[in-house]
Amino acid sequence: MNLIVHNLYFQVHKDNTGDVYIGKKNMNLTTEIGIIGSIRPPTANGLPDLTMEIVGAPNPYLLNEYFVAGSVTGDKVRVTAQVL
Numbered sequence: 001m002n003l004i005v006h007n008l009y010f011q012v013h014k015d016n017t018g019d020v021y022i023g024k025k026n027m028n029l030t031t032e033i034g035i036i037g038s039i040r041p042p043t044a045n046g047l048p049d050l051t052m053e054i055v056g057a058p059n060p061y062l063l064n065e066y067f068v069a070g071s072v073t074g075d076k077v078r079v080t081a082q083v084l
Helices: none
Strands: 007-012 020-023 035-039 049-053 067-070 077-082
Touching: 007 020, 007 035, 035 049, 067 077
Parallel strands: none
Antiparallel strands: 007 049, 007 077, 020 035, 020 067
């Protein structure tokens, strides 16, 4: 099922030690092809995050076109999507 969503929100887990990457199906961490954004590991000041949203464009994202990959095995990310 391909859910159409208004925005995507990514937040790293408090125990992560490496970067988390958001990208398309062709994402390659070595060549950096297909990477849309990255989120650094957490700090003492908080949990880094990334939001994808186009203001004024309802539901512009197809959820199954986006992928998450960590630079460290076992790192986690919370993904939240909003549908209008």
